[in-house]
Amino acid sequence: MACKRDYYEILGVAKDAGEDEIKKAYRKIALDNHPDRNPGDKEAEQRFKDAAEAYAVLSDKDKRAQYDRFGHAGVQQGAGQGFSTEDIFAAFGDIFGGAGGIFEHFFGGGGGRGRARRGASLRVDLELTLEEVATGVQRKLEITRPAACDACSGTGARPGSQPQRCRLCGGHGQVERSQGFFSIRQSCPECRGQGTVVSDPCGKCRGRGLVDRKAPITVTIPPGIEEGHAERIAGQGEPGEHGGPPGDLVVVIHVQPHSVFTRHGDDLLTQATIAFRQAAMGETVDIPSITGEVVQLKIPAGTQPGELLRVRGHGLPRADGYGRGNLVVRVQVEVPTKLTPEQEQLLIQFDDLEQARRKKSPKKKGIFEKVRDMFQ
Numbered sequence: 001m002a003c004k005r006d007y008y009e010i011l012g013v014a015k016d017a018g019e020d021e022i023k024k025a026y027r028k029i030a031l032d033n034h035p036d037r038n039p040g041d042k043e044a045e046q047r048f049k050d051a052a053e054a055y056a057v058l059s060d061k062d063k064r065a066q067y068d069r070f071g072h073a074g075v076q077q078g079a080g081q082g083f084s085t086e087d088i089f090a091a092f093g094d095i096f097g098g099a100g101g102i103f104e105h106f107f108g109g110g111g112g113r114g115r116a117r118r119g120a121s122l123r124v125d126l127e128l129t130l131e132e133v134a135t136g137v138q139r140k141l142e143i144t145r146p147a148a149c150d151a152c153s154g155t156g157a158r159p160g161s162q163p164q165r166c167r168l169c170g171g172h173g174q175v176e177r178s179q180g181f182f183s184i185r186q187s188c189p190e191c192r193g194q195g196t197v198v199s200d201p202c203g204k205c206r207g208r209g210l211v212d213r214k215a216p217i218t219v220t221i222p223p224g225i226e227e228g229h230a231e232r233i234a235g236q237g238e239p240g241e242h243g244g245p246p247g248d249l250v251v252v253i254h255v256q257p258h259s260v261f262t263r264h265g266d267d268l269l270t271q272a273t274i275a276f277r278q279a280a281m282g283e284t285v286d287i288p289s290i291t292g293e294v295v296q297l298k299i300p301a302g303t304q305p306g307e308l309l310r311v312r313g314h315g316l317p318r319a320d321g322y323g324r325g326n327l328v329v330r331v332q333v334e335v336p337t338k339l340t341p342e343q344e345q346l347l348i349q350f351d352d353l354e355q356a357r358r359k360k361s362p363k364k365k366g367i368f369e370k371v372r373d374m375f376q
């Protein structure tokens with residue numbers, strides 16, 4: 001992959017530059033380096049194209065965020081794969097108000113061309129297991145989205161025939177209508193802004209110019225993703241109109257409930273059942289973690305039923321990439337349901353010893369002693 005210059009540097013603005021500042025910077029570079037003003041100057045043309053590419057990314061809130069986070073790779077799928085004249089056109093449409101002014105000439109006279117419009121975003125819902133959230137995952141998806149019809153190359157006209165210039169708007173795609181003092185330009189109702197009409201429609205796409213096509217897409221889900229998070233994949237939505245950029249694919253994440261672990265932010269809650277002796281005397285026990293790794297839970301002596309114990313760093317990875325949450329274990333103390341006579345004897349003996357101990361050190365009174373004291 002070729003190295004690319006930083007988009008902020010291309011426009012000569014700071015990383016935290018506001019929308020207006022970016023727009024102004026781009027406008028100036030675009031006007032100064034416009035091919036009409038610099039005929040034959042290849043360097044100016046390159047600056048002109050670079051600026052359009054930088055502007056297309058930095059003027060789009062989502063793309064800019066992607067770019068800030070991941071650099072050129074973050075916006076690669078959209079603008080990065082060879083920036084076409086169409087993309088530049090779209091950047092212009094954005095800032096100079098559609099086909100018009102001095103740029104109309106450069107982009108082929110504007111005849112037959114409507115306003116560049118970004119394609120619609122597509123949404124898919126993706127279910128992940130908690131284990132996948134813990135490790136991050138790559139998923140291959142197959143999405144169906146409209147693409148240019150291969151039979152008519154997207155024109156919508158029967159192969160061999162041509163779309164005809166619209167008679168109502170003369171191919172401009174827009175008509176002017178007077179309203180009081182104003183004259184309003186609106187999309188031509190006859191050709192719906194296309195500038196052309198198809199009198200002999202393509203059999204495959206029925207004149208639409210688009211057919212639904214399946215596209216394989218690989219989505220990379222970073223670890224620690226939240227339920228309901230919308231992962232945006234630039235440029236993988238529906239194609240744009242009139243050379244506008246494609247929309248984005250939005251992957252909405254759902255996390256399946258887990259039989260053993262419950263999620264609380266970055267922490268995972270689970271239960272462990274231990275014996276009375278372990279709770280009373282303390283012990284280190286093995287418990288499973290979400291990654292399948294066995295971790296050690298230290299049970300302090302005197303642990304009470306329902307107490308929460310923490311194993312640091314064995315929760316979910318934090319979405320920002322720094323550290324992990326904790327594994328929180330709710331302790332259940334098992335009460336035996338069947339006792340042998342020998343066990344019964346030992347428990348009675350234990351209880352006698354316990355009573356004797358309490359009499360010796362009456363610091364901690366039981367509930368019965370407390371009640372008795374109250375009424376005496």
Ligand SMILES: [Zn+2]
Pocket residue numbers: 149150151152153154155156157202203204205206207208209210
């Ligand atoms: Zn077709």
Ligand SMILES: [Zn+2]
Pocket residue numbers: 166167168169170171172173174188189190191192193194195196
């Ligand atoms: Zn028309």
